Amino acid sequence: MNGMLWYGADYNPDQWLDRPDILARDIELMKKAHISVVSLGIFAWSALEPAEGDYRLDWMQEVIDRLWAAGIRVDLATPSGARPAWLAQKYPEVRRVNPDRVRQLFGDRQNHCYTSPVYREKVRAIDQALARRFGRHPAVVMWHISNEFGGECHCELCQQAFRDWLREKYGSLDAINRAWNTAFWSHTYTDFSQIESPAPQGESAMNGLILDWKRFVSHQTTDFMKWERDCVREIVPEAKVCVNMMYRFDMIDYFEMGREIDLASWDSYPTWHKPTQTFEETAIDTAMMHDLIYSVKGQPFWQMECTPSMTNWQGVSKVKKPGVNLFSGLQAVAHGADGVLYFQWRQSRGAFEKFHGAVVAHDGREDNRVFAEAARLGALLEQLAPVAGERKEKQAAIVFDWSAKWALEGSQGPRNKGLGYWEEITRHYAALSRLGVNVDFVNEDAELSGYRLVVAPMLYMLREDFAAKLRAFTQNGGTLVVTYWSGVADDTDLCYLGDTPHGLCDVLGLRRLEIDGMYDGETRRCIPAEGSPLAACTCGTLCEVEALEGARPLLLYDEDFFKGHAAAAVNDFGAGRAYTLASRFEEGFYLPFYRGICEGLVTRAWPDELPAGMLAVRRGRFIFLQNAADTPNRAGDVELPAYGTAVFEDGKRIL
Amino acid sequence: MNGMLWYGADYNPDQWLDRPDILARDIELMKKAHISVVSLGIFAWSALEPAEGDYRLDWMQEVIDRLWAAGIRVDLATPSGARPAWLAQKYPEVRRVNPDRVRQLFGDRQNHCYTSPVYREKVRAIDQALARRFGRHPAVVMWHISNEFGGECHCELCQQAFRDWLREKYGSLDAINRAWNTAFWSHTYTDFSQIESPAPQGESAMNGLILDWKRFVSHQTTDFMKWERDCVREIVPEAKVCVNMMYRFDMIDYFEMGREIDLASWDSYPTWHKPTQTFEETAIDTAMMHDLIYSVKGQPFWQMECTPSMTNWQGVSKVKKPGVNLFSGLQAVAHGADGVLYFQWRQSRGAFEKFHGAVVAHDGREDNRVFAEAARLGALLEQLAPVAGERKEKQAAIVFDWSAKWALEGSQGPRNKGLGYWEEITRHYAALSRLGVNVDFVNEDAELSGYRLVVAPMLYMLREDFAAKLRAFTQNGGTLVVTYWSGVADDTDLCYLGDTPHGLCDVLGLRRLEIDGMYDGETRRCIPAEGSPLAACTCGTLCEVEALEGARPLLLYDEDFFKGHAAAAVNDFGAGRAYTLASRFEEGFYLPFYRGICEGLVTRAWPDELPAGMLAVRRGRFIFLQNAADTPNRAGDVELPAYGTAVFEDGKRIL
């Protein structure tokens, strides 16, 4: 498995069992496209078990044998993502209950109850049947556990599981009442059975409960995933498992889930070519997700799904223009992917995603643009095999913690029209990315050693222990950047009493006085403080007013009642240095700000400044230079066509 | 009944039974307004049967006798559109179940279950009571079956009826699983009882099921209408029946329902004078609906409802400016109406529609503008009696098929933000209409003989047999226009495998390569191909890329990766000619395009080019010239005031 970059697609032969000609043609075309692995049978449960306990695995045996014969490996799916109609009908408890307490009917997919003992038993049976039959097949190199985990269930089983989880976490109702400040609005619980998950017709205002419910959902989803993993490993102890994660997915703490799997992966569907964003911006946004998924385990991942052409479920389905599929595949590799796979190999004839792009379209042709480009990418990935397994150097870390995000976004105020948390993150990431600095994402459980720079954007919920880590990191010579609205609440969303940012006032050399919300489009001017290298700019969204207690101002507000107060400041602390950004600045602020910070701190991927559109990424001994633009571009003596890529190994161009 | 244009209104004396003075005054005013027919008792069930089985028909007898005495005929309504409270209370099954499976409480109207045996029995009883008492009354010339059929019910009775309908249509579950491609997402049905109608908490992604549900709803609604019709005819075999249809109504296949009735009609409520549209555009949009309703039976129809002034249920209630009620009444006649009726005769004092305009308003006066204009229209319709019964010559047909529309709009992709199907249809219709060409609408069951031009806009779902008809039509000398995104799927929404537009590639001389979605406002430039008579223009929404295999390009894309590919092309096929429009063009494209096509193909209603605002329509030996503008206008030596109309019989001006 090492020494190669995997190339493949979701493969759903169960949709074509009545067309052996098509199944045969699939293998032939896969070879032409340099396919080395397929994710097999993700939605095949009905085909594998058409009636309860009636397993029909022979067709899959044939498919796997044929793939193996063709040199193609299998990422074998557990089919739990979509259950058969008979199962949904016979056992209502497996169907989810919506937040409004209405149980779902059969339909769609990925909507089973994660708690249901019946569902777990039925999943166990089919998973183990697959494991027994195929678990030791030489073609099977990976297990694809279910599919795109997500969602939540509010059934009575889940309510009980939630209460048990709370009892385990807090020990007593008293502790819960304190943690959630239930005295507010007289919500004191006197019996566990009074606690219920949020509902449109029920609780919607108890921040601590809502936060813990989100944590529970993430926990329970991960617990279900572990159940499946362990069902497989009971039969095949050495089985490797992966899950496919999603773009900016809010409902699961992927760091938590990542601890339980062997390989992280994600399904990447950027809306390339949209009029509201440059191609480069879309590319950086995609890179950010690659780096987040890399960070989940701190090791190479797979881009488990993408489209060779277009999706069918976005508002507007744009096709990738010529060269873009190549660009995006190589970009994934640059950021740490060891595998690039599509959804899906062959377009379905009917149902929801029949117009989702695939390597083989309804026309069945190999002489079209999409197939040709897919085959070309397959060939290039073979050529780039040496990149496989290469890790990325630790340089900068951005703090991104699911619990902290949930707390921030659920906290009610100071700007309910939108805090723009991802927008804030993106500003920092994009600047570092354009500078060619490697960025990891870390949560509040992380160790910070090895990083030179840590950025904590809107770290509203700051745990005591993590505040201590940030302090130590800075003390020991690290560079810390903290923004407005950080260090406000503890890990149950109780506000810290006393000065804030809690635990960081001395590190930052200041304390928060007030924070003012800005309307959309409303900005405030900032000017450089004396001696500051920063330029005048505007800011908005939220303007925090600080009392400096040691820090030196870098920018000063130049408007409103807080005119003259610091909008940005720096403080020397121990052997390190801590910056405070008291507001969200216009985008142009961040690149020069981080260029100054990074100078002498980290080695950038490309020694010279790059023109707009050119992006350089270092992955171990390899450097990828990509032209994220639809016109030719040049960096030094390297000229790249639109969407072109150059790869260097130890400084030598190999592509 | 022949030899006259009917003029009338909905008449609801049941709201005024305690005011005999008003009922007497009604007759007096009707005479002044030249009323010849009223739609009687549409919502009178409570007055006719105040308690179960307790029929009170005497008041209606009096009303009908009095109308008859005044020379006014009756379009007698079955009152099923709104059931009494006692019925809704005693028999819950008659109340609809919403998609979320919640049964409705009593309220509103037109919301009964079409399947309920109880409801059918109760309707039968009241309908037959009416038929027995009034069915042979000389005043009763027509039966108005229920009112504005629409909506759907998801109760268990309907679920069962749906399953029976499916069993009848497909024969077996296997056939259904294949037709709907249920293997996708593992939705294979193993028992009919697993099939349920779409629901927000259930199925929302199975395109084939959703399509068949829509067909079933249309079928069941029509079946209910037939039940009522046959209840009446059991008593009065010679009874004529009509239903009132609605603007761009999506839920019923009016071609299907039209087969079962004697007279088509519709309720016409254009939003005249809105700032986003010229008056002419609103007029053409209205004309399009007239022509669609004419096409339902291919014979004259009634405009069953309209307002003499304003509605009360639109976002902004604008009154028709002076002359506009006349304009719109005569426009209906020009396009084939033999009757023009209002909702309603007299404004209701209270409840939902009390501010809907009526011939007699709350002030009860006859000396106001609205009554005066209504009376004037009545007089003119008497004058135009010779037009009655006149048919329209077959010239051009636009393919409009409810099933195809449902399939297209439910297909998920390539542009979920909106495909703008009506917008596409309108572009073709408006150009032909401005050219004075008669347009029929035909579905995929239609015979195409007699037409010179057939236009198939976005004919996504193209049945094999209809593709063959289009082929034969062209082969035999017809002119065919097909747009992008046609010939994609079969009649169960399964995509055709192989080249597309399926069944038409050789007719059109090309095949589809790709289709790209455009964002709102995003356009692509097109330039004329060498020798093409068409002018440069822009296009948007969807851009299809074609491989020409015989066709000659007319327009070429001049931007994006598909630059140089044909945006419009023409192919000679047999004795005919087939045009492909690969994208949606700016509005200005269509008039010159169709002017060129129609030259020598059809005779236009007006020999010369008409200035903006002037519209000419031919109905048999009559030509109607209308000024759809608020300033005077001239065509040749005919000068018309704002909103004015001239009528010519065999070339001689009679109005």
Add this chain to the structure above:
Amino acid sequence: MNGMLWYGADYNPDQWLDRPDILARDIELMKKAHISVVSLGIFAWSALEPAEGDYRLDWMQEVIDRLWAAGIRVDLATPSGARPAWLAQKYPEVRRVNPDRVRQLFGDRQNHCYTSPVYREKVRAIDQALARRFGRHPAVVMWHISNEFGGECHCELCQQAFRDWLREKYGSLDAINRAWNTAFWSHTYTDFSQIESPAPQGESAMNGLILDWKRFVSHQTTDFMKWERDCVREIVPEAKVCVNMMYRFDMIDYFEMGREIDLASWDSYPTWHKPTQTFEETAIDTAMMHDLIYSVKGQPFWQMECTPSMTNWQGVSKVKKPGVNLFSGLQAVAHGADGVLYFQWRQSRGAFEKFHGAVVAHDGREDNRVFAEAARLGALLEQLAPVAGERKEKQAAIVFDWSAKWALEGSQGPRNKGLGYWEEITRHYAALSRLGVNVDFVNEDAELSGYRLVVAPMLYMLREDFAAKLRAFTQNGGTLVVTYWSGVADDTDLCYLGDTPHGLCDVLGLRRLEIDGMYDGETRRCIPAEGSPLAACTCGTLCEVEALEGARPLLLYDEDFFKGHAAAAVNDFGAGRAYTLASRFEEGFYLPFYRGICEGLVTRAWPDELPAGMLAVRRGRFIFLQNAADTPNRAGDVELPAYGTAVFEDGKRIL
């Protein structure tokens, strides 16, 4: 209690019972802030009765004693606004049923059934426990009955209560059927049990029913409030009660509720500093609510809640800029407030409103801007003690009637996109307010004696008896202003038959011909009639066309088919004069219009014209001059800083 302006805050010590240090510090800081009263224990039910029947009042005794010792009085809350979890769990009937007939789960607050006998009993028990223990405590000067009453319940108990209320009001079903015109759409009721409250899955179109439901909800809410009041008074007959009302609150007829209480108050949360409004506009909008609440009882009120800094629940939480808390506190007093209180004294640590501004913030400091400004306002209010109890002179009245508003807004047409009722009201109020004229609000039960000017904007629902009062008022020399869309329907929303505005045609010297809706942004030009003092302007929203029958035109429409008709007119009637405004004019119209009308009619608060931003208000012998602008401003020789206030007593400046 007289002779002082109360200054205080909501105080929730029940959230801090485990922090005696904080409770002690509270008293210390209250003294520094000049606090004289606190609203105590609004959400303390759980703390007062942690289990059914288990009363724990000692902590509250301690708090009250300590407050009393510090000279601080108590506005003691009944805690019914938020019930304990145990109560919601044990007695499901206390939880509301939503309009969709789904019973709420436990959560949020202010969501109990007002009808539930169980809830009333449990409330009675806790209220009387409080009354027995604290009702005669010298600190307790007022009872704060529940909190922000609102909402509605659709449970079976409420349905039955609604039917009983209808039976009581109408006497018979026949009367109801007539009043609601149920014959429309065949909705005739034959049994009271058929009547149900409006529901998304039920009745939504029966205007009369919906109107009566709104009246019932207001009635039932008031009835519940009276229950609580009487529970307290049974123990403490001399108890004074107040309720806190809300901004533009639609669901309760505050005139109805006001009759039952001793003190009106409201919770004032203007969105100061928003970009879509000048500060002065926000100030006038706030003043309008002050005057409405003053009008509820026609006597001084309290501003029961406001924030010293920001809220946490608005879309964007803006802090009050320096000086604005002072401005707004003094503005309340100018308009008749005898008390200014905050929500809340100390910020909660957790849950929904933890970021709502408070006098003491999470940092616990007294050396910050917000605390300092709050303390300064406390000192000023002590200085202004002589203002307490002073009443406002009767000058102008604007008719504002909750039933009329409900009828107007629920009437369906002529502009469902929005009638902008509050916008219309504001235009009249703002002009009068800028002119320094005292404005009361009166409903259709009011006596009009004492007023010089009565304004009836969009008085769609006009009762016969009130029309007679308007007639007599004018006859006797009053000046009346009536707008378009008045006098249309009676008090059950039945349209008057015959000429309209019903009952006022001769008073106004005209009758309505038509009314035309305008789209957003659509306007019509108006020009002065001959000899009219008014200037040309534009109008929109709705344009009524009048037939003048005696009135003299002031403005003429200059566009559209109604060009030349009067857009404004005046009629002499008896000893008085009646103006008709037939449309909504641009904002600039109203100030000169009312300046002309008021000349010689009323004495304005400030003799000279004031510059933009300066507002003068007379409260008895006091005149308040405020600068509603963020820059210094001057009126005569009085110069005020940004947001500054001057107060004059009998012409002598005292602040």
